[in-house]
Amino acid sequence: MAKRHPADTGSASRQAQGFAVGRVSRLMRCVLLALLALPCAVLASRADEPLQDLKAQYRRETTVPFPSSDPYSAAKLRLGRMLFFEPKLSGPGTRSCATCHNPALSWGDGLPRAVGEQALTLRSPTLLGVAWIPVLGWDGKYPTLEDVAIGPMLSPANMNITEREALRRLSAIAGYRAAFAEAFPRSDPHEAVSRTHLEQALATFERTIVAAPAPFDAWIEGNEEAIGERAKRGFLLFTGKAGCAECHSGPNFTDGSFQDIGLAAEDDIGRGRLFPSSVKLQHAFKVPTLRDVARRAPYMHDGSLPDLAAVVAAYDQGGIDRPSRSELIHPLSLTPEERSELVAFLRTLTGDPQPFEAPELPR
Numbered sequence: 001m002a003k004r005h006p007a008d009t010g011s012a013s014r015q016a017q018g019f020a021v022g023r024v025s026r027l028m029r030c031v032l033l034a035l036l037a038l039p040c041a042v043l044a045s046r047a048d049e050p051l052q053d054l055k056a057q058y059r060r061e062t063t064v065p066f067p068s069s070d071p072y073s074a075a076k077l078r079l080g081r082m083l084f085f086e087p088k089l090s091g092p093g094t095r096s097c098a099t100c101h102n103p104a105l106s107w108g109d110g111l112p113r114a115v116g117e118q119a120l121t122l123r124s125p126t127l128l129g130v131a132w133i134p135v136l137g138w139d140g141k142y143p144t145l146e147d148v149a150i151g152p153m154l155s156p157a158n159m160n161i162t163e164r165e166a167l168r169r170l171s172a173i174a175g176y177r178a179a180f181a182e183a184f185p186r187s188d189p190h191e192a193v194s195r196t197h198l199e200q201a202l203a204t205f206e207r208t209i210v211a212a213p214a215p216f217d218a219w220i221e222g223n224e225e226a227i228g229e230r231a232k233r234g235f236l237l238f239t240g241k242a243g244c245a246e247c248h249s250g251p252n253f254t255d256g257s258f259q260d261i262g263l264a265a266e267d268d269i270g271r272g273r274l275f276p277s278s279v280k281l282q283h284a285f286k287v288p289t290l291r292d293v294a295r296r297a298p299y300m301h302d303g304s305l306p307d308l309a310a311v312v313a314a315y316d317q318g319g320i321d322r323p324s325r326s327e328l329i330h331p332l333s334l335t336p337e338e339r340s341e342l343v344a345f346l347r348t349l350t351g352d353p354q355p356f357e358a359p360e361l362p363r
């Protein structure tokens with residue numbers, strides 16, 4: 001995945017408007033950064049942006065994009081919601097998608113690494129905002145959301161069922177036959193219960209999984225009381241000195257790219273498995289959303305960091321210096337106060353828990 005270069009975001013006009021104080025501090029930053037042999041344009045361009053512009057980049061998107069290959073319909077959504085909670089889609093009938101993508105746990109499972117029929121090596125990612133994620137999976141092995149559904153079902157370590165058996169079980173239930181026929185009215189009713197339709201219905205439901213508004217959203221809409229002063233300073237660090245916003249950008253706090261942040265062990269190559277000759281994709285994992293992040297510990301693709309303080313400490317330390325590590329990752333020299341301001345900011349991205357009623361399943 002090409003990384004959007006941060007320098008591209010600082011427009012010339014914005015820099016030309018820079019007033020005196022801004023220019024002085026920017027100069028000082030450049031001197032400091034030059035001492036650290038870092039390109040000063042990279043961080044300076046962000047810090048010069050007026051606060052309003054910065055905030056606007058994070059405004060929640062509420063219109064879910066549905067692809068023309070799998071357009072929205074209410075009947076498809078209804079079917080997808082049932083399938084998502086359906087334990088009959090696992091071999092032993094004990095586990096549904098919602099076991100690991102649990103709405104009560106911000107659509108994750110709270111475990112360091114997922115547990116299916118066997119222990120898995122990766123943490124269950126949240127599905128919040130998944131409609132906007134261009135390529136799926138920690139290493140981006142799934143090109144579309146539709147492609148993800150069958151993977152966990154067929155994997156012996158996960159749900160451990162065959163496609164044939166899954167479709168047989170659904171076809172045996174009149175309520176599902178009717179729900180598939182309603183969701184896919186143009187197909188022969190005898191063929192409506194198919195793998196493609198199952199994938200499309202699940203993806204339609206998953207696209208509707210979005211984060212509830214958080215205190216941060218109220219703040220960027222103008223309510224100065226919505227978050228504390230320390231969190232506001234944390235936002236400035238996030239978008240400035242700490243460089244977090246270079247990857248955690250946009251309404252979902254991710255640019256969807258794959259990066260080595262210097263944490264994964266030597267044999268844990270992530271996206272490097274798919275791109276063996278790319279230096280930068282060794283140990284690279286998907287930049288995750290930060291929506292609801294306070295409720296989704298432990299963190300990272302392997303659940304290796306227990307809390308947000310540990311995450312910020314790891315970034316401050318800079319991780320393993322190796323050719324694949326992103327240029328944006330390096331020791332940050334944050335003060336203890338700055339570290340806790342960053343954590344205070346991260347906490348404002350979590351809204352109140354959203355009650356979610358599991359659907360009644362046809363039997």
Ligand code: HEC
Pocket residue numbers: 084089095096097098099100101114115116117120122123124125126127130133135136137138139140141145148149150152153158159202206
């Ligand atoms: C045993 C736990 C478990 C179950 C059950 C499970 N998943 Fe997952 N899910 C995971 C893990 C772990 C990953 C990360 C896999 C990877 O990156 O290769 C994942 C990744 C995903 C992703 C990619 C998200 C992203 O941001 O990249 C989607 C979408 C998804 N699962 C949907 C589903 C659906 C639909 C089902 C049911 C058919 C399901 N999952 C069942 C654990 C589970």
Ligand code: HEC
Pocket residue numbers: 238242243244245246247248258259260261263264285286287288289290293296298299300301302308311312315316326328329342346
């Ligand atoms: C070079 C891009 C990049 C930068 C800069 C960056 N991150 Fe990340 N962030 C990532 C990637 C990639 C992951 C996932 C890594 C993994 O799973 O091993 C991640 C994971 C996280 C997580 C864990 C989320 C979860 O669900 O597991 C948090 C929290 C986080 N980053 C916060 C920050 C903060 C705070 C900063 C600034 C100090 C920052 N990031 C800077 C790319 C980046």
